[in-house]
Amino acid sequence: MAGTGAGPSRRSHTKSRKGCKTCKRRHIRCDETYPQCRNCTKHQVRCDYMEGVGSDTESQQSPEQSSLTLTPGTESRVNLWQQTGNFPYPELQVFPAPLAHELSKTELTLIHHLSTISNDLLLKGTTHLTTWTQKMPKFLSIASSYPYVMHALLSFSANHLAWVNSSTETRNLHLHHGSIALRGLHDAIGNFSPANADAILAASLLLLWQATDWRSWSSLRAGIQSVLSAMQTWQHESIFTEFVASEDVLAIAFRVHQRRPSVNPSDRVIILQNTAFALQRLQATLVGNDIELHYTGQLLIYIQQLQNTEPAQSPDDQFNYLYQLRKWLFWIPVALLQRQSGQGPGLLTLAHFYAAALSLEPLFPDLGSSFCAATALPPLEAIISVTNAMQSEHGASTSAREIASSMQYPTQTAMEYRARVVHLPSTPIQSAQAAMGLTPEMVNYNSMGNLSPAFAPIVPHFLPSQPSSASATPFLEVPTDQSFTFGTQNWGAVPSPRFPPQYGYGSPEEQTYGFTGFVQPTAVWT
Numbered sequence: 001m002a003g004t005g006a007g008p009s010r011r012s013h014t015k016s017r018k019g020c021k022t023c024k025r026r027h028i029r030c031d032e033t034y035p036q037c038r039n040c041t042k043h044q045v046r047c048d049y050m051e052g053v054g055s056d057t058e059s060q061q062s063p064e065q066s067s068l069t070l071t072p073g074t075e076s077r078v079n080l081w082q083q084t085g086n087f088p089y090p091e092l093q094v095f096p097a098p099l100a101h102e103l104s105k106t107e108l109t110l111i112h113h114l115s116t117i118s119n120d121l122l123l124k125g126t127t128h129l130t131t132w133t134q135k136m137p138k139f140l141s142i143a144s145s146y147p148y149v150m151h152a153l154l155s156f157s158a159n160h161l162a163w164v165n166s167s168t169e170t171r172n173l174h175l176h177h178g179s180i181a182l183r184g185l186h187d188a189i190g191n192f193s194p195a196n197a198d199a200i201l202a203a204s205l206l207l208l209w210q211a212t213d214w215r216s217w218s219s220l221r222a223g224i225q226s227v228l229s230a231m232q233t234w235q236h237e238s239i240f241t242e243f244v245a246s247e248d249v250l251a252i253a254f255r256v257h258q259r260r261p262s263v264n265p266s267d268r269v270i271i272l273q274n275t276a277f278a279l280q281r282l283q284a285t286l287v288g289n290d291i292e293l294h295y296t297g298q299l300l301i302y303i304q305q306l307q308n309t310e311p312a313q314s315p316d317d318q319f320n321y322l323y324q325l326r327k328w329l330f331w332i333p334v335a336l337l338q339r340q341s342g343q344g345p346g347l348l349t350l351a352h353f354y355a356a357a358l359s360l361e362p363l364f365p366d367l368g369s370s371f372c373a374a375t376a377l378p379p380l381e382a383i384i385s386v387t388n389a390m391q392s393e394h395g396a397s398t399s400a401r402e403i404a405s406s407m408q409y410p411t412q413t414a415m416e417y418r419a420r421v422v423h424l425p426s427t428p429i430q431s432a433q434a435a436m437g438l439t440p441e442m443v444n445y446n447s448m449g450n451l452s453p454a455f456a457p458i459v460p461h462f463l464p465s466q467p468s469s470a471s472a473t474p475f476l477e478v479p480t481d482q483s484f485t486f487g488t489q490n491w492g493a494v495p496s497p498r499f500p501p502q503y504g505y506g507s508p509e510e511q512t513y514g515f516t517g518f519v520q521p522t523a524v525w526t
Contacts, residue, residue, distance in 0.1 A: 020047050068109050068161070068170065074116070078108050088112065089119040092137040096144045106173070107150075110157040115140065117334055126343070128382045129350065130333040131375045132209070138239050139202050146199040148184025151177040152206035159210055163331050174210075181207060189223070194234050201227050201240060209330060214319035221370060225254050249421055253374035260365040268311060268363055275359050276303045278409035282352055285406045289345040295332055296349055299325075299356060306363075315366040322364050326372040329357060333379065344390065347383050348403070351410035354380035358417040373417065380414050 019030030020037050030037050040047035070078070077088050082105060087097035098111055118136040121127040127134045143150040158174035161167065185203045188196055204224045211217040228244060228251055235244040243251055263271070279300040286292045302324060312318040332353060336346035354376040361373040387407050391400045 022047060068106060069165070070109065074109070074112065078105065078112050081112070082108060087115075089115045091122060092119055092140070094137050094140045094144075096141065098140065098144045098150070107154055110154045110161075110173070111140070113161060114153065114157045117338065121334075121337055124337070126337045129337060129347070129379045129386075131329055131379060133334065135205075139206065142199050142202045142239065146184075146188075146196070146203070148181050148188060149199050149203045149206070151181035151184060152203045155181055156206050156210060160331060160334075163327075164335075178207065178210060192227075192230070194231075194237065197227060197231050197234075198239050201231070201238075212323065214316045217319060217371075218315070221254065228254055249377050250370065250374045252421065253368060253370035260362065260368070262311075262365050263362045265311075269307075271359055271363065272303055272307045274409070275356055276300060276307065278355070279303065279352060281409075282348060282406055285348065285402055286345050291339070292336070292345040292349040295328075295336070296352065299328070299353060303356070306360075312364065318364040318366050319371075322360065322367060322371060325353075325357060325360065328353060329372055329376055344403070347387060348406045351380060351383045351387070351407060354383070355410035355413040358413045361417075369421070374421075377414065377417060377421075380410060381418075384411055384414060 019032060020040060023030035023037060023039050026039070028039060030039060037047050080086075081088050082100050085100045087094060092115060094115075098108075100108060103111070114136055118127060118133045121130065121133050139149070139153055143153045155174050155176075155178035158170050158177060162171040162174055181203060185200065185207065188200050188203070192200060201224065204220055204227065208217060208220040208224065211220055231238055231244050235241055238244050242248060245251065279296055282296055283293060283300070286296060306321070309321070312321045333350050336350060337343065339346065357372045357376040358380070361367075361369055361371075364371070384407065387403050391403050393400075
């Protein structure tokens, strides 16, 4: 007993009364890290904190508790999926399909969002005209078996919704799932094998698409390069056989990543002038098509800002300068192709966005073609095939001449880029023995200990340019908000191009996004 000389009193055992159910069931101490404890993260299981924790403060509310705004049709389909367990879009051929009973309603809604877009474009025959919708069924299939891929997918979906709706809650969902996906991917890399190679590749691509700083992006890119090289010995067993194949343009871009010589100042001027001139010609063709004109105007402003900006020298600055165009390449094609009206003007607009990515690549030699050019080439060539067919259908009519005239710049740009890709040097494939020895250190994914929100990328400084107006807000800028990683870091905080108020994509105040010499934003969106 204490105080009787029998030695110091025994220290009482402290128990956590707020630990998650998983830790209590396993009889291990829960660190109560919110929104997912480290034990659940380590074992890649769902932490019940995501369903809500009895907290006395609203500041600790889990992102999973936030509600997404649903249309009646969407809510009905999600509810039916939750009740029956039947994936709502069998046309996508997702096997195995995500198990509804293992996912929250918010997670089902995020999956439904991507599935709806992919299914809609599949039925319209335009899924190959974007950079990502054609890959989505395979991502969904893999995500059904690998939690870290599922979290990467949920992050990607929330990323898009936050871009469209300028929603803080949805952006928090994006950051939440991205953080968990990154940790799970790091653990998976340590156990790399043919069995999980597809999952590692899928998660790496999804996270790469969401990286918002040079260090994160280059680390993920190097990891993909190593994984693709390792998969050569069993590429025909992969669900991504066509992507792993040596002739795939994007796969080549990842495997043959090397710094190109910088272009001289006069060539830079010519590239930007030609791009701006092509966009101005397109604007004349798009009269009466307000949405397409709006996006084309945003791209033209972006090019004009580059014309008034000193060339980016460091890899960080190059990433920052080209970041916004890459973001547009993911989201604008979906926005235009999902519209119910005629797709001719939309295809012309998308062709110029993709062509701009190819044209600008030489201005950013440290990024290489895998940043966005190689991603843009396949959908651009598909659009060229479609517009060529449109010209044949219209014969020698005025419409055919307009299409041919408008497509001169994209077609010529694609031909020149394809010619460059064909002559890229090849790199030796590493041996199977070396491939099976992949480690997190070799692939250079950053550790869980580096998940800090302290990093914010450098904002490029621009030379004075002509005054802007409320209808011509420029968007040549990178995220300035803090995020969930440091190293493989800072996931997405960029606005969508500011929509005209009549299109209902948020208020002008929400979508104002400025930089040196312009109005500074009050909020930053993914």
